[in-house]
Amino acid sequence: MLSEHEKAIKNVMMGVWFILASLSLAISIFLGFNPGALTGQFFSAIGGAIVIVTALNSFFFRRIESYQPPLRGYLLSSLLLLLVGIVFVFFPDQGVALPNLEGDITPKLVNISLFLIVTFITIWEGLMFYWENPAHNRELAVKYFTWLSVLIPLGVLIFFIVYTIMEGSSVIDWYFITQETDILRGKVGIFPAIMGTLSLIVGATVFAVPLGVGAAVFLTEYAKRGWIKQIVGVTADCLWSTPSIVFGLFGFVFLVPRITGHSTLLAGQIILAAMLLPLTIATSTEALSSVPDEFRNGSLALGASRWWTIRRVVLPSSVPSIVTGVLLGIGRIAGETAPIMLIAVASQTSAPNFFSLSPPYFHISALFREVDALPYRLYSIYKAGVGGSLQEAWGTALVLIVLVLMFYGLGITVRSYYRRRRGW
Amino acid sequence: MVPVKQEKQLAEDKNGEGTIEQKSEVAVEIQDTDVYYGQEKAIDGVTLDVLRKEVTALIGPSGCGKSTLLRSINRMNDLIEGARVEGTIKVDGEDIYSKNTQVSKLRQKVGQVFQKPNPFPKSLYDNIAFGPRAYRHHLRKDKGILNSFSGFFQSGEKSPIDGRDMDDVVRDSLEQAALLEEVEGKIHESAMDLSGGQQQRLCIARALATKPEIILMDEPTSSLDPISAGKIEDLIDELSQEYTVLIVTHNMQQAARISDKTALLWLGELIEMGNTEGLFENPEKELTEKYITGRVG
Ligand SMILES: Nc1ncnc2c1ncn2[C@@H]1O[C@H](COP(=O)(O)OP(=O)(O)OP(=O)(O)O)[C@@H](O)[C@H]1O
Numbered sequence: 061m062l063s064e065h066e067k068a069i070k071n072v073m074m075g076v077w078f079i080l081a082s083l084s085l086a087i088s089i090f091l092g093f094n095p096g097a098l099t100g101q102f103f104s105a106i107g108g109a110i111v112i113v114t115a116l117n118s119f120f121f122r123r124i125e126s127y128q129p130p131l132r133g134y135l136l137s138s139l140l141l142l143l144v145g146i147v148f149v150f151f152p153d154q155g156v157a158l159p160n161l162e163g164d165i166t167p168k169l170v171n172i173s174l175f176l177i178v179t180f181i182t183i184w185e186g187l188m189f190y191w192e193n194p195a196h197n198r199e200l201a202v203k204y205f206t207w208l209s210v211l212i213p214l215g216v217l218i219f220f221i222v223y224t225i226m227e228g229s230s231v232i233d234w235y236f237i238t239q240e241t242d243i244l245r246g247k248v249g250i251f252p253a254i255m256g257t258l259s260l261i262v263g264a265t266v267f268a269v270p271l272g273v274g275a276a277v278f279l280t281e282y283a284k285r286g287w288i289k290q291i292v293g294v295t296a297d298c299l300w301s302t303p304s305i306v307f308g309l310f311g312f313v314f315l316v317p318r319i320t321g322h323s324t325l326l327a328g329q330i331i332l333a334a335m336l337l338p339l340t341i342a343t344s345t346e347a348l349s350s351v352p353d354e355f356r357n358g359s360l361a362l363g364a365s366r367w368w369t370i371r372r373v374v375l376p377s378s379v380p381s382i383v384t385g386v387l388l389g390i391g392r393i394a395g396e397t398a399p400i401m402l403i404a405v406a407s408q409t410s411a412p413n414f415f416s417l418s419p420p421y422f423h424i425s426a427l428f429r430e431v432d433a434l435p436y437r438l439y440s441i442y443k444a445g446v447g448g449s450l451q452e453a454w455g456t457a458l459v460l461i462v463l464v465l466m467f468y469g470l471g472i473t474v475r476s477y478y479r480r481r482r483g484w
Numbered sequence: 485m486v487p488v489k490q491e492k493q494l495a496e497d498k499n500g501e502g503t504i505e506q507k508s509e510v511a512v513e514i515q516d517t518d519v520y521y522g523q524e525k526a527i528d529g530v531t532l533d534v535l536r537k538e539v540t541a542l543i544g545p546s547g548c549g550k551s552t553l554l555r556s557i558n559r560m561n562d563l564i565e566g567a568r569v570e571g572t573i574k575v576d577g578e579d580i581y582s583k584n585t586q587v588s589k590l591r592q593k594v595g596q597v598f599q600k601p602n603p604f605p606k607s608l609y610d611n612i613a614f615g616p617r618a619y620r621h622h623l624r625k626d627k628g629i630l631n632s633f634s635g636f637f638q639s640g641e642k643s644p645i646d647g648r649d650m651d652d653v654v655r656d657s658l659e660q661a662a663l664l665e666e667v668e669g670k671i672h673e674s675a676m677d678l679s680g681g682q683q684q685r686l687c688i689a690r691a692l693a694t695k696p697e698i699i700l701m702d703e704p705t706s707s708l709d710p711i712s713a714g715k716i717e718d719l720i721d722e723l724s725q726e727y728t729v730l731i732v733t734h735n736m737q738q739a740a741r742i743s744d745k746t747a748l749l750w751l752g753e754l755i756e757m758g759n760t761e762g763l764f765e766n767p768e769k770e771l772t773e774k775y776i777t778g779r780v781g
């Protein structure tokens with residue numbers, strides 16, 4: 061229970077609370093008063109006020125009221141979040157426009173800022189509510205937070221996908237995904253871009269995975285010295301964080317002149333492989349070192365050689381993690397435009413043609429031609445209006461997303477298949 | 485007083501001797517051996533013989549070098565950086581630290597069972613067939629690459645060690661490890677689903693599949709419940725009819741129950757070794773007496 065002294069402080073604070081609330085409310089209404097945008101103004105004004113109040117509340121009253129679960133702040137900010145969210149989603153242009161010198165603090169900006177701030181406050185209040193409530197176990201706060209951190213990205217993802225489906229699904233038909241654009245008949249098809257992206261991904265994976273896994277095996281199983289591992293680790297991290305356009309430039313300056321002098325599929329595959337490599341090394345190293353030494357000892361004690369041990373015990377146990385890592389990497393490179401723009405792609409090319417029904421059934425020459433790619437197609441439609449309408453760009457985006465998700469799905473399947481057989 | 489294992493069926497031992505032609509009684513001969521970890525000496529001038537088809541128990545306080553000594557017999561110490569063995573260790577009369585030793589062959593002949601059951605995350609079948617398959621891989625490397633494909637054309641898989649069907653090897657090993665009945669019908673399921681005690685017996689079966697002569701066991705029951713531990717003890721007793729067993733244990737009762745010989749290590753040195761019965765009933769050294777009665781250690 062609160063002591064008398066604490067109650068007094070609380071009452072004083074309540075007074076301050078109210079004054080501040082009315083003050084900020086007044087300021088908000090005053091600032092936002094311009095005719096024709098009343099709905100938004102109303103919400104924003106209330107919002108602005110309550111944000112400030114809640115923030116103050118959480119900073120001052122927390123200390124005093126620590127016996128009681130701070131439910132009020134939580135409910136208040138949740139309600140607020142709902143209101144601000146409605147404004148943000150449905151009336152983004154309405155509301156307070158703060159006067160400033162450049163005049164660039166628009167209602168839009170205010171609304172999104174409010175939305176973000178209130179979101180954080182709500183999360184904070186929620187955490188506090190669980191954390192400080194003796195009736196709750198603190199585990200709940202952690203659980204609550206975990207759920208949020210799952211739900212928020214999931215929500216964003218679902219939003220992206222649903223939005224893309226809404227915009228893009230109308231142009232998707234059988235022709236769109238299995239044919240080339242036919243200019244005469246005015247029909248758009250992205251088959252070459254799909255095949256181009258697939259060839260790039262497959263090529264990059266074929267180059268990067270054996271190399272990356274090999275490097276990881278060397279590092280974890282053979283290299284005794286710690287510093288070699290560290291150097292490779294740092295190098296891999298640097299490579300991973302290198303901007304992708306730098307890879308593209310490197311390919312353009314160094315690789316392209318040494319292959320054919322013009323953009324080729326092969327150059328794209330090599331550069332994407334170089335981008336994929338660090339992640340492959342990192343995840344494989346991680347995966348291999350997480351295999352318990354007991355397995356290695358068990359195998360070696362049976363007379364197996366080191367290599368046999370790696371092949372039959374260590375690698376199979378780490379396949380799930382390696383696959384997951386590689387697929388994540390593929391997800392990234394599949395959507396890259398910058399590195400391939402200069403070295404591998406051209407719009408309106410036909411699909412790479414590796415196989416034919418007549419001799420010579422396999423055409424290595426396809427490696428030395430330009431290809432189209434999904435992210436590049438998107439880029440050229442938006443930037444240059446080449447290759448289709450905006451609708452078709454959404455369709456292309458949808459195909460790209462589905463493709464990437466398919467890789468993830470594959471990864472998850474492989475992982476769960478092996479997980480079931482792993483168990484340590 | 486701890487109950488002491490009765491002299492094993494003497495008659496049977498005598499019969500057994502006849503079948504081992506020209507093989508000496510001594511399976512492992514350790515002569516004046518030191519083992520170092522970097523500068524630190526973990527084993528100091530140990531000399532002892534492990535006799536064929538006997539169970540020899542290694543006892544001693546924690547950190548006295550029991551595991552170290554065990555690992556130097558199948559050269560698992562090679563895997564530890566900075567570990568170094570000085571002296572002579574002979575298995576079947578051959579110096580295992582000589583240049584010509586094939587470590588793979590040595591480890592096939594000297595199996596090891598670890599403290600914590602460590603079955604591979606594979607099926608029971610694949611766990612047991614692992615040793616023979618690894619052995620075949622090494623054989624093939626000797627014979628050349630063409631032989632690598634012979635496996636594809638054989639109808640049933642054969643163990644390269646004794647040429648028997650792999651299915652039989654697996655079943656026999658399980659049988660010998662007293663596990664067959666319990667896992668009947670689950671041989672192709674994951675070994676990870678077994679209980680700890682079953683896993684440990686699987687590890688023993690896995691070691692048996694390579695037809696070893698000697699089995700090293702490092703506290704094989706210390707992570708198990710008393711019933712599972714009891715089963716493993718019975719199993720060791722059973723195995724000693726055919727195999728030489730060297731077992732590390734912290735459990736005096738266990739040493740007394742299952743071993744023929746007992747050796748006490750102390751700070752890397754061998755204090756006393758002798759018939760288990762004798763050692764437990766009238767130890768020669770005062771230290772031994774104190775240790776087995778629990779007054780030091
Ligand atoms: N991998 C290693 N690296 C360095 N020193 C080691 C290593 N393993 C063991 N030692 C040292 O060697 C000595 C003997 O260790 P060992 O593991 O053989 O003892 P132990 O008798 O098996 O003990 P426990 O009963 O606890 O298993 C110890 O002093 C230990 O610190």
Ligand SMILES: [Mg+2]
Nearest residue numbers: 550551552702
């Ligand atoms: Mg030990």
